Amino acid sequence: MNHALREQARGRGEYHDPVGERALREAVSRYLAFNRAVLAPWQQIFVTQGAQQALDLLARVTVRHGDVIAVEDPGYPPPRMLFAATGAQVVPVPVDAQGIVVDALPPDARMVYVTPSHQFPLGMPMEMERRLALLAWAQRHGALIVEDDYDGEFRFEGRPMESLKSLDKADVVAYVGTFSKTIFPELRIGYVVPPAELTAALRQAKQAIDWHSCTMTQAALARFMHDGDFARHLRRMHKVYAARRNALLAHLHGGLAAWLRPLPSAAGIHLVALLRPGLAEDDLIARANAASVGLYGISGMYAGQATQAGLLFGYGGIEVSEIHLGLQRLAEVLEGWHL
Numbered sequence: 001m002n003h004a005l006r007e008q009a010r011g012r013g014e015y016h017d018p019v020g021e022r023a024l025r026e027a028v029s030r031y032l033a034f035n036r037a038v039l040a041p042w043q044q045i046f047v048t049q050g051a052q053q054a055l056d057l058l059a060r061v062t063v064r065h066g067d068v069i070a071v072e073d074p075g076y077p078p079p080r081m082l083f084a085a086t087g088a089q090v091v092p093v094p095v096d097a098q099g100i101v102v103d104a105l106p107p108d109a110r111m112v113y114v115t116p117s118h119q120f121p122l123g124m125p126m127e128m129e130r131r132l133a134l135l136a137w138a139q140r141h142g143a144l145i146v147e148d149d150y151d152g153e154f155r156f157e158g159r160p161m162e163s164l165k166s167l168d169k170a171d172v173v174a175y176v177g178t179f180s181k182t183i184f185p186e187l188r189i190g191y192v193v194p195p196a197e198l199t200a201a202l203r204q205a206k207q208a209i210d211w212h213s214c215t216m217t218q219a220a221l222a223r224f225m226h227d228g229d230f231a232r233h234l235r236r237m238h239k240v241y242a243a244r245r246n247a248l249l250a251h252l253h254g255g256l257a258a259w260l261r262p263l264p265s266a267a268g269i270h271l272v273a274l275l276r277p278g279l280a281e282d283d284l285i286a287r288a289n290a291a292s293v294g295l296y297g298i299s300g301m302y303a304g305q306a307t308q309a310g311l312l313f314g315y316g317g318i319e320v321s322e323i324h325l326g327l328q329r330l331a332e333v334l335e336g337w338h339l
């Protein structure tokens with residue numbers, strides 16, 4: 001940041017390219033090719049204020065008032081709220097163990113928002129067959145697929161799945177990424193690799209909304225990536241998160257197994273455990289809270305009535321020692337609760 005500030009101080013003070021600093025776009029282009037098999041020249045990388053602004057821009061340029069946007073259910077609530085605020089009709093579509101149920105998509109959807117690497121919140125990746133079915137569906141219906149690849153960098157088991165974007169022959173996928181999980185959300189830097197036909201409209205929308213994102217943080221991040229520090233950071237954090245995930249799973253498969261059933265989740269920095277029948281989410285959260293253990297339920301991630309009860313355990317910001325402490329205390333709460 002100091003370096004970026006000094007560089008900036010030498011300039012005259014002027015507006016820059018709405019879709020981002022070239023150095024950062026080049027760094028992201030290399031990163032995506034190497035790590036995510038998304039092949040996009042730097043000119044196709046558009047820098048945004050986090051993934052959330054990428055979603056906002058995409059909705060603005062593809063959807064008119066009353067148009068249908070399909071979202072996963074359960075799913076990440078902020079896009080749902082955002083899409084509704086743009087005047088779109090947001091239609092929740094169920095997910096099963098393979099990912100979004102393509103057969104349940106509303107035929108008139110203009111846009112489908114999905115999290116294929118690590119479904120939010122349940123955690124499973126979208127199966128290959130489902131990916132291909134979704135791509136074929138979007139092509140048939142002239143819809144845009146928005147692939148939110150928010151935390152696929154951290155993978156702990158198995159082979160990485162091909163991104164939708166890398167399978168996309170018909171140019172129907174907008175690939176969205178963010179530095180909120182790999183670095184921190186305060187940075188507010190994300191990006192989108194849109195289909196070619198949307199590039200002009202997106203550039204215009206970004207300029208109309210905020211002219212461009214902060215150039216100093218972009219310059220600092222570009223340098224961080226160019227110097228190899230980002231790659232080192234990812235390797236270091238991978239080890240840290242793996243240790244936290246192992247600690248969490250040891251409790252879920254151990255002392256908590258009578259009450260909680262973790263869902264398979266090979267990537268990302270959170271996982272979900274479903275509650276055994278008879279346990280009410282609200283009740284459990286309130287009892288744990290009284291014992292100073294903060295828990296997040298999954299029912300709020302459903303657009304309507306939740307069909308499953310569970311807890312979401314994020315391990316991006318908690319030390320292993322705190323995981324042990326919190327989950328031991330949770331086990332005591334459950335043991336003392338006469339069901």
Ligand SMILES: Cc1ncc(COP(=O)(O)O)c(C=O)c1O
Pocket residue numbers: 049050051052053076115120148150177178179180185189190
């Ligand atoms: C599904 C999903 N997408 C995107 C993000 C990050 O959004 P942003 O880049 O706007 O911080 C998150 C953060 O929790 C998320 O869970």
